[in-house]
Amino acid sequence: MIQKTTKRKNYLSWDEYFMAVALLSAQRSKDPSTQVGACVANENNKIVGVGYNGFPWGCPDDELPWAREGKYLDTKYPFVCHAELNAVLNSTAPNLNDCRIYVGLFPCNECTKVIIQSGIREIIYLSDKYADSDSVRASKLMLDTSGTLYRQFEAHNKEIILKLFNDC
Numbered sequence: 001m002i003q004k005t006t007k008r009k010n011y012l013s014w015d016e017y018f019m020a021v022a023l024l025s026a027q028r029s030k031d032p033s034t035q036v037g038a039c040v041a042n043e044n045n046k047i048v049g050v051g052y053n054g055f056p057w058g059c060p061d062d063e064l065p066w067a068r069e070g071k072y073l074d075t076k077y078p079f080v081c082h083a084e085l086n087a088v089l090n091s092t093a094p095n096l097n098d099c100r101i102y103v104g105l106f107p108c109n110e111c112t113k114v115i116i117q118s119g120i121r122e123i124i125y126l127s128d129k130y131a132d133s134d135s136v137r138a139s140k141l142m143l144d145t146s147g148t149l150y151r152q153f154e155a156h157n158k159e160i161i162l163k164l165f166n167d168c
């Protein structure tokens, strides 16, 4: 057997690791159109919260609507908890001061308030597909004025493969 004496080169960076956890968490979402995950990491690169978009505890996934269009109360929008909100609420830390949040989609204005108020200092997002919405415009205004940092995730690889079984 050949002995490996030097460290692996192609290990995940911290950014890749936390974004991958966010994306894996998104796979728990029941939203048929957009699955979003979020992962909060502290200054010591410890994960202190994860979440994904879904209905509140005790609200059955099969009874509330998942529609995007129609009368407001017939859509998912008044009911769904966003990934960022859930990641903050699911947090195991006493506070989130100086943490980073990794999220698949740029935070809406409501989540941005939660992020700022929780003490999180930086947002790393993957997609900004709703950049033209007033919600995201309001988010950026609040982030800029409060001095909360945000940057788009820099992908060095197009995919992070998760194999359940390693081929030997």
Ligand SMILES: Nc1ccn([C@H]2C[C@H](O)[C@@H](COP(=O)(O)O)O2)c(=O)n1
Binding pocket: 031, 033, 034, 035, 036, 052, 053, 054, 068, 076, 080, 081, 082, 083, 084, 105, 106, 107, 108, 111
């Ligand atoms: N930053 C975000 C933005 C959106 N979400 C959730 C809310 C909905 O479940 C879904 C967006 O649905 P769409 O309008 O694209 O059909 O994503 C979130 O969790 N975090």
Ligand SMILES: [Zn+2]
Binding pocket: 082, 083, 084, 085, 107, 108, 109, 110, 111, 112
């Ligand atoms: Zn939100």
